[in-house]
Amino acid sequence: MNQLKQAAATAILEKINALTDSADLSASDIMGMFEYPPDPKMGDLAFPCFKLAKTLRQAPPKIAAALADGLAAPGISRVDVAGGYLNMFTDKAGMAESTVNAILAKKERFGASDEGVGKTVVLDYSSPNVAKPFHIGHLGTTVIGHSLKRLHAFCGYDCVGINHLGDWGTQFGKMIVAYKRWGDRAEVEARECDALVDLYVKFHEEAEKDPSLNDEARAVFTAMEHGEPEYMELWKWIIDISLREYEKTYRQLGITFDSYAGESFYTDKMPAVVDELKASNIMVIDDGASIVDLSEYNMPPCLILKRDGSTLYPARDIAAALYRKKHYSFDKCIYVTSSGQSLHFAQWFKVLEIMGYTWAKDQLIHVPYGTVSIDGGKLSTRSGNVVLLRDLFNQAIEKVAAIMEEKNPNLEGKEAIAESVGVSAIIFYYLSSGRIRDINFLMEDALSFEGNTGPYAQYTYARACSITAKAEGAGMCDLHAPVSLSGCDLTEEENALVKTLALFPDKVAQALHEYEPSVITRYILDVCADFNRFYHDVQILSCEDEALRTFRVKLTLAVKYVLGTAFDLICIGKNEKI
Ligand code: ARG
Numbered sequence: 001m002n003q004l005k006q007a008a009a010t011a012i013l014e015k016i017n018a019l020t021d022s023a024d025l026s027a028s029d030i031m032g033m034f035e036y037p038p039d040p041k042m043g044d045l046a047f048p049c050f051k052l053a054k055t056l057r058q059a060p061p062k063i064a065a066a067l068a069d070g071l072a073a074p075g076i077s078r079v080d081v082a083g084g085y086l087n088m089f090t091d092k093a094g095m096a097e098s099t100v101n102a103i104l105a106k107k108e109r110f111g112a113s114d115e116g117v118g119k120t121v122v123l124d125y126s127s128p129n130v131a132k133p134f135h136i137g138h139l140g141t142t143v144i145g146h147s148l149k150r151l152h153a154f155c156g157y158d159c160v161g162i163n164h165l166g167d168w169g170t171q172f173g174k175m176i177v178a179y180k181r182w183g184d185r186a187e188v189e190a191r192e193c194d195a196l197v198d199l200y201v202k203f204h205e206e207a208e209k210d211p212s213l214n215d216e217a218r219a220v221f222t223a224m225e226h227g228e229p230e231y232m233e234l235w236k237w238i239i240d241i242s243l244r245e246y247e248k249t250y251r252q253l254g255i256t257f258d259s260y261a262g263e264s265f266y267t268d269k270m271p272a273v274v275d276e277l278k279a280s281n282i283m284v285i286d287d288g289a290s291i292v293d294l295s296e297y298n299m300p301p302c303l304i305l306k307r308d309g310s311t312l313y314p315a316r317d318i319a320a321a322l323y324r325k326k327h328y329s330f331d332k333c334i335y336v337t338s339s340g341q342s343l344h345f346a347q348w349f350k351v352l353e354i355m356g357y358t359w360a361k362d363q364l365i366h367v368p369y370g371t372v373s374i375d376g377g378k379l380s381t382r383s384g385n386v387v388l389l390r391d392l393f394n395q396a397i398e399k400v401a402a403i404m405e406e407k408n409p410n411l412e413g414k415e416a417i418a419e420s421v422g423v424s425a426i427i428f429y430y431l432s433s434g435r436i437r438d439i440n441f442l443m444e445d446a447l448s449f450e451g452n453t454g455p456y457a458q459y460t461y462a463r464a465c466s467i468t469a470k471a472e473g474a475g476m477c478d479l480h481a482p483v484s485l486s487g488c489d490l491t492e493e494e495n496a497l498v499k500t501l502a503l504f505p506d507k508v509a510q511a512l513h514e515y516e517p518s519v520i521t522r523y524i525l526d527v528c529a530d531f532n533r534f535y536h537d538v539q540i541l542s543c544e545d546e547a548l549r550t551f552r553v554k555l556t557l558a559v560k561y562v563l564g565t566a567f568d569l570i571c572i573g574k575n576e577k578i
Pocket residue numbers: 124126127128129164165166317335336337
C-alpha cells in the first residue's frame with residue numbers, strides 16, 4: 001500500500017501546487033492524510049479534502065472535484081468524488097503483483113521499517129516479586145512487554161529487555177526468619193516457590209500470635225542492608241530458586257532478557273540519588289518520612305524515604321532510570337505494568353522532571369494494561385486464590401493435546417506441538433483485546449480450533465505451509481521468482497486477500513506507535529479470514545491455468561510469510577504442521 005500511497009500523494013501534491021502557491025505541504029504530509037474507506041465498494045484509498053479548505057479557500061467538495069480532474073498515478077485506475085473525499089480505486093492486478101512481489105522479495109522482513117535505526121529503547125517488563133510464584137497477573141506485563149520488544153527490534157531499534165526483579169525489601173527479612181525457624185533446604189529445592197510461599201504464609205500466621213517476629217525480620221533486613229554474609233547467601237539462594245522456576249515459564253513463552261538487574265542492583269546507587277534530591281531542595285520531611293510534594297501537579301506526594309531512612313519503591317525507580325539513561329543512553333524507556341501502578345509512574349516521572357532531567361517528560365513511557373480474571377474466577381488453584389501461570393499453561397496444553405489426538409493422531413512430534421499451540425492459545429487470547437481492557441479469560445473460548453483463536457490462526461498457518469510445501473515438492477515453479485499477472489482476472493477473494501496483506505506495514509507501525517500488540521493479533525485474524533475464504537472458493541494447486549496457479553501458490557507463500565512474521569511479533573509459535 002505504501003508505494004501506492006506515495007504515487008497518489010505525489011500526484012495530489014502536484015495538483016494542489018497547481019491550484020495555489022501557498023500550500024506548504026510535502027508528499028509525506030499528504031501520505032499522513034490518507035484514509036481507508038470502510039467499504040471496498042467506495043474505493044481502496046480515500047483522500048479527505050477538509051484540511052485543505054483554509055489554504056485553498058474553497059469548500060471541500062469543490063477541492064475534491066478540482067483535484068480529481070485528470071488525476072493520474074501509477075496503480076490508480078479510477079478516482080471518484082464523494083462529498084469532500086477523493087475515493088481512489090487501485091488497479092487490482094497491478095496491486096496484486098506489486099504486493100506479492102514485495103513480500104516474496106523481503107520475506108520475513110516485509111512490514112519492517114528503519115524508523116528506529118541508531119536509537120536505543122529499554123523495555124522494563126515481567127519483573128515479578130521474587131519468592132512468589134508466577135501467576136496470571138504477570139502474563140500481561142510479560143507478553144505485552146516482549147511483544148513490544150519484538151516490534152521495536154523489527155523497526156530497527158536496538159532493544160534492551162530488563163527483568164526488573166522485585167528482589168529487595170523487608171519481605172526478605174521475613175522470608176529468612178521463616179526459613180531459619182521452620183524451613184527445610186531439600187523441600188525448598190524441590191517445591192521451589194510453592195515452598196517459599198508456604199513459609200511466607202506461616203510467618204504471617206505466627207507473627208499474629210507473636211509480633212516480636214516482625215522486629216526480628218526488620219533486624220534481619222537491616223543486617224542485609226549492611227551485607228551480613230549469612231543472610232546475603234540465603235537471599236541469593238532464594239533468588240536462584242525463584243529464577244529457576246520463572247525460567248521454565250520464560251522458556252515456554254520463548255522469552256529471554258538482556259538483563260536481570262532488579263531492585264537490589266540499585267542499593268549502592270541510592271545514596272547519590274538521595275543526596276541529589278536533598279541538594280535540589282525539592283524533598284521535604286513529612287511526619288518523619290522524606291517526600292516530594294506534587295500538589296502543584298494534582299498528585300499525592302511521591303514517597304522517597306521511610307522514617308527509618310530506608311528507600312521506597314519510587315526512589316529505587318528513580319535511581320534505576322538515572323542508571324539506565326547513563327548506561328544505555330536510551331531514546332525511550334518503556335515500563336509495562338498493570339494500570340494499578342499508573343499513579344506511581346506519573347509521580348516519579350514528574351520528580352525526575354522537577355530535578356531537571358527534561359528527557360523524563362517524553363522518553364519515559366508507562367504502558368499500562370487492565371486486570372485478568374479466569375472463567376469468572378472459577379479456576380481452582382493449588383496455592384490460595386492466585387491462578388498460577390504454569391497451571392493455566394498445563395490445562396491449555398492438555399486440552400490442545402486431546403483435540404490434536406482426535407484430529408491428527410499420527411502427527412510427528414505431537415507433544416512439542418501441543419505445548420506450543422497450547423501456550424500460544426493463551427497468549428493469543430490475551431493479546432486479542434486492547435491492553436487497557438479488563439479481561440475475563442474463558443478457557444473454552446481460548447482453546448477452540450474454530451472461532452477467532454490462536455489454534456485457528458495456527459491451523460491456518462499450517463494450511464498455507466502445507467500448500468507451498470506441496471507445490472515445492474512437485475517442483476511446480478520457482479516460488480520466489482516475481483509473479484506476473486498479465487491478462488489474469490482476479491476473483492473478489494484474491495483481491496481482498498491482497499489488500500489485507502498490503503496493509504501489514506501500516507499495522508506494524510500502528511501497533512508500535514500505540515504500544516498495542518492487539519493490533520497485530522486482530523490483523524492476523526483478518527489475514528486468516530481472507531485466506532480461508534480464498535482457499536475455500538478457488539482452486540490453488542489444481543487450477544488448470546498455469547499463470548493463475550502460479551500466482552495463487554505465490555499468494556499463499558506470501559500469506560505464510562506475513563502470518564509467520566506477525567506470529568513472531570506477538571510471541572506465538574510457528575508450526576508447519578498441526
Ligand atoms: N515488581 C513490580 C511488581 O510486581 C513491578 C516492577 C515494574 N517495574 C518498575 N521499574 N517499577 O509490581
